Amino acid sequence: MDPRVIADVASKLKHRRSDLMAAYGYAGVQTRVLGALDELAYQWKDPRYPVRIRAESAPGRWPYSMVKVSLQGLLASFSADSVQKLIRSEPFEASRSPELVGHVLADNTPLLGWVTVARALLVGSASLVKMPTTADAQWLDYFVATLGDIAPEIAGLVDSLAWRGGTASLDSELCRVCDRVAVYGDDSTVDAIIRHARSGSVVGYGHRVSGGIVMSTADPQTAAEGFAKDVLLYDQGGCLSPHTIFVEGDERDARSFGERLATALAASEYSRIPMPPNGVRAGKVREARDMARLEEGATIISDPSMRWTVIVLPKSMFRLSPTHGIVYVTPITQELLAGSLSPVAGKLQGFGLAGSKGSRQANLYAQLTEFGVSYICKPGLMQAPPLEWRENGLDVLRSLIM
Amino acid sequence: MRADLLQSIQRYIVNPAPGQFEPLTLALFRRQYDLNSAYRRYVDACPSAVGDITSLVDIPSVPAQAFKTVSLSCTSTDGCAAVFESSGTTQALAGKHWMDSDALALYELSLVQGYDRIQSALPANAPLWAIMPPAADAPHSSLSHMLATLGASHWFWDDWSLLARALTNLTTPIVLFGTGFAFVALFDAFPETNWPLPAGSVVINTGGFKGRTREIARTDFYSLLRDRFELPDGACLAEYGMSEMASQFYAIGEEGAFLAPPWLRTRIIDPYTGDDVEAGEPGLLRVYDLANWNSVLAIQTQDMAVADGAGFRLLGRAPDADVRGCSLTVEELWTRE
Numbered sequence: 001m002d003p004r005v006i007a008d009v010a011s012k013l014k015h016r017r018s019d020l021m022a023a024y025g026y027a028g029v030q031t032r033v034l035g036a037l038d039e040l041a042y043q044w045k046d047p048r049y050p051v052r053i054r055a056e057s058a059p060g061r062w063p064y065s066m067v068k069v070s071l072q073g074l075l076a077s078f079s080a081d082s083v084q085k086l087i088r089s090e091p092f093e094a095s096r097s098p099e100l101v102g103h104v105l106a107d108n109t110p111l112l113g114w115v116t117v118a119r120a121l122l123v124g125s126a127s128l129v130k131m132p133t134t135a136d137a138q139w140l141d142y143f144v145a146t147l148g149d150i151a152p153e154i155a156g157l158v159d160s161l162a163w164r165g166g167t168a169s170l171d172s173e174l175c176r177v178c179d180r181v182a183v184y185g186d187d188s189t190v191d192a193i194i195r196h197a198r199s200g201s202v203v204g205y206g207h208r209v210s211g212g213i214v215m216s217t218a219d220p221q222t223a224a225e226g227f228a229k230d231v232l233l234y235d236q237g238g239c240l241s242p243h244t245i246f247v248e249g250d251e252r253d254a255r256s257f258g259e260r261l262a263t264a265l266a267a268s269e270y271s272r273i274p275m276p277p278n279g280v281r282a283g284k285v286r287e288a289r290d291m292a293r294l295e296e297g298a299t300i301i302s303d304p305s306m307r308w309t310v311i312v313l314p315k316s317m318f319r320l321s322p323t324h325g326i327v328y329v330t331p332i333t334q335e336l337l338a339g340s341l342s343p344v345a346g347k348l349q350g351f352g353l354a355g356s357k358g359s360r361q362a363n364l365y366a367q368l369t370e371f372g373v374s375y376i377c378k379p380g381l382m383q384a385p386p387l388e389w390r391e392n393g394l395d396v397l398r399s400l401i402m
Numbered sequence: 403m404r405a406d407l408l409q410s411i412q413r414y415i416v417n418p419a420p421g422q423f424e425p426l427t428l429a430l431f432r433r434q435y436d437l438n439s440a441y442r443r444y445v446d447a448c449p450s451a452v453g454d455i456t457s458l459v460d461i462p463s464v465p466a467q468a469f470k471t472v473s474l475s476c477t478s479t480d481g482c483a484a485v486f487e488s489s490g491t492t493q494a495l496a497g498k499h500w501m502d503s504d505a506l507a508l509y510e511l512s513l514v515q516g517y518d519r520i521q522s523a524l525p526a527n528a529p530l531w532a533i534m535p536p537a538a539d540a541p542h543s544s545l546s547h548m549l550a551t552l553g554a555s556h557w558f559w560d561d562w563s564l565l566a567r568a569l570t571n572l573t574t575p576i577v578l579f580g581t582g583f584a585f586v587a588l589f590d591a592f593p594e595t596n597w598p599l600p601a602g603s604v605v606i607n608t609g610g611f612k613g614r615t616r617e618i619a620r621t622d623f624y625s626l627l628r629d630r631f632e633l634p635d636g637a638c639l640a641e642y643g644m645s646e647m648a649s650q651f652y653a654i655g656e657e658g659a660f661l662a663p664p665w666l667r668t669r670i671i672d673p674y675t676g677d678d679v680e681a682g683e684p685g686l687l688r689v690y691d692l693a694n695w696n697s698v699l700a701i702q703t704q705d706m707a708v709a710d711g712a713g714f715r716l717l718g719r720a721p722d723a724d725v726r727g728c729s730l731t732v733e734e735l736w737t738r739e
Binding site: 279280282283284285286287290291293294296298300306 | 440443444447448463464465467468471472672673674676684685686702704706
C-alpha cells in the first residue's frame with residue numbers, strides 16, 4: 001500500500017468531520033454520537049437485527065457465540081445514561097478535541113475497535129483504524145455497518161485500512177496525519193509507533209496480564225465456572241485473560257479448586273468452540289505441559305483436544321501463561337499476595353475476584369490497585385469490561401484530548 | 403560402566419557401527435535418568451514408567467526451553483568445565499547447557515567429526531574464517547567454541563571494514579562461517595560492494611534473524627550470499643544447531659535438506675498427538691543427540707520442520723516462540739556494544 005492512501009483517507013475523514021462540526025457544532029455532534037451508541041446497543045440486543053443475524057451466522061476466528069459475553073457487557077455501557085456518566089467523569093474542553101484519531105489494533109480480541117472508536121467519537125474525533133493484516137476485520141465492520149444504519153453521518157467518520165505492522169513508511173504516515181494515535185498491542189508495537197509519532201501524541205496500551213483470586217468465602221463452583229469462561233474466551237489472548245488464579249488456603253485447597261476448574265473448563269460451552277487447527281499453538285500447549293512436569297509438586301490436568309490446561313503449583317507466585325487456555329492455580333494467603341504479584345507489578349490489568357466482602361474486599365482492592373490493576377470484577381465478567389473501564393489506569397476520553 | 407559407555411559413544415562417533423545407536427541411546431538415557439535429578443523428576447512425571455522405556459521413541463524429550471528454568475546436569479554444576487548459554491534478553495532468561503570435562507571432550511569430538519563429514523563440500527586445507535567474537539571474548543557462546551574447536555584462523559567481529567578489506571584481498575579459497583544476521587550486517591554496511599571469493603570457497607551460515615537486525619526471506623538471503631560473494635549455490639552451506647545440543651546438522655545449497663551425522667537423529671512430531679507426523683507433513687523437530695553426555699539427549703524444539711529424504715527442512719521457528727538460537731547470543735553481545 002502506498003502511504004498516499006492513508007493521507008487520502010485521512011483527508012476525507014477530516015473533511016467529513018469538519019462538515020459535521022459546521023452543521024451541528026461540537027455539542028450537536030456529541031449528542032448524535034451518544035444517541036447513535038445508545039441506539040446501536042438497542043439494535044444489537046434485538047435478535048432480529050440484520051447485522052446481528054449476519055454476525056451470528058458468520059464464520060471467523062471469533063464467532064458470535066464467543067463474542068456475545070463481551071458484547072453484553074459493552075452494550076450495557078453504551079446506554080445514554082452510562083455514556084453521559086462517563087463524559088461527566090472526564091470533563092474536557094471541546095476545542096482541544098483532535099480532528100483525527102488513529103487506532104492501531106491488535107487482533108487478540110474482537111471488540112477492541114468498537115471500544116476505541118466509540119471513545120474517539122465521543123470526544124468529537126474522526127477515526128482511522130489500522131487493522132493488522134492477519135485480523136478478522138468483520139467485527140469492526142459490524143460496528144460501522146450498524147452506525148451506518150442508525151447515523152450515516154457518524155459512520156462516515158470511521159474508516160479502516162490494513163497493513164503489516166512495523167511497515168515504517170505506513171506507520172509514520174499514520175502518525176503524521178493523525179493528531180492522536182491509540183495503540184493496542186505488545187510493548188514493541190507501542191514503542192515502534194511512538195518512534196514515528198510527535199511527542200505525547202500516542203496513547204499506548206501495551207502488554208498487560210491478568211489474574212484471579214478465589215477467597216475462602218467464595219462459592220468454588222461459581223468461581224470455577226466463571227474463571228473457565230474467562231480463560232476460554234479468545235483463547236486466553238486478551239489482556240484481561242487470567243494467567244494465574246490464586247486460591248486462598250493451602251496446597252490442597254489449590255489442587256481442589258484446580259480440579260473443579262478443570263471440570264468447569266471441560267463442561268463449558270466455550271470449550272466446544274474449536275480453535276482453528278494450528279500446529280504452532282498445539283506445540284506451545286505441549287511445551288507448557290512438558291515444562292510443568294519439571295516443576296516440583298505440579299499437578300497437570302489437561303484436555304486431550306488441547307483447548308485448556310490447568311497447572312496447579314504449590315508455590316505462590318504469579319506465573320505468566322503462554323495463553324491458549326493454559327492457566328496456573330496456586331495457593332495464597334492475603335499477606336502473601338503482594339510478594340506473589342511483585343514480578344508483574346506495573347504489568348497487571350485485571351483481576352477476577354471471587355468471594356471477598358467488606359473490609360477484606362477493600363483491602364484486596366487496595367492491594368491490587370497498588371499493583372496497577374485497573375479492572376476488578378467477578379469471575380466470568382473479565383472479558384466484558386464496560387466502555388468506561390479505565391484501561392491501563394488512564395482517563396479513556398481525556399487521554400485522547402490534545 | 404560410565405567409562406565404558408563414554409568410550410562406546412566416542413567409538414561410535416568416530417566409527418559408527420550399524421545397530422549401535424539405539425542401545426547406546428538407551429544406556430545414555432538410563433545414565434541421565436539416574437544422575438540428572440531434574441530430568442528424573444521430569445521422566446517420573448511422564449505417563450510411561452521408566453521401566454517401560456525400551457526404544458528410542460519412548461525416551462521422554464525435554465523442551466529446549468527447560469534449559470532456561472532448571473539445571474539439567476548429571477554432575478554438580480559447580481564442577482562443570484563449561485556452560486554454554488542460549489540467547490535471552492537477560493542473563494536470567496538464557497538457557498544453560500552445563501558440560502563436565504567428559505561432556506566437553508565428547509562435544510568437541512562431535513564438532514570435529516560432524517565437520518569432517520562435510521569435508522567433500524569444502525575446499526581442501528582452506529582456512530576457516532569466523533564472523534563472530536573469539537571464544538576467549540565469548541566463553542559461553544557455543545558457536546564461538548565450535549569455531550575455535552574447528553580451528554578458525556581469522557576472527558572478525560564488529561569491524562565490518564576490516565572484514566571487507568580482508569575479503570577483498572583474498573587470493574586463495576576460504577571457508578567463511580558466520581551468523582545470518584552478521585552476513586546481512588556486512589552487506590548492509592557495504593551495499594555497493596561484492597566480494598568475489600576465490601573459486602572453491604564456501605560460506606556457512608547459521609542462525610536466523612527474527613527480531614534481530616532486519617529479517618530477510620530465506621530465498622532472498624541465499625540470493626544475497628550467491629551474488630555478493632559470487633559463489634555457486636553448492637558453495638552456500640547452512641549449519642543448524644543450538645546451545646542445548648552437542649551436535650550439528652548441515653545443509654548444502656538453498657534447496658539442500660539438513661542432514662545429521664549418525665550419532666544424531668530426529669523425529670518430526672505432530673504437536674497434537676505427540677506421535678510422528680505422516681510422511682511429508684510438517685511438525686515439531688525433536689532431536690536425539692548421543693553427544694549430549696551431561697544433560698539430556700532427547701530435546702523437543704519449537705522449530706517446525708518437514709522431512710526431506712534422509713534429512714529435514716526447517717519451516718521456521720514457531721512465530722510467537724521466544725527469539726532464540728545460538729547465533730543470537732552473538733548478536734546480544736553485539737547489541738551491548
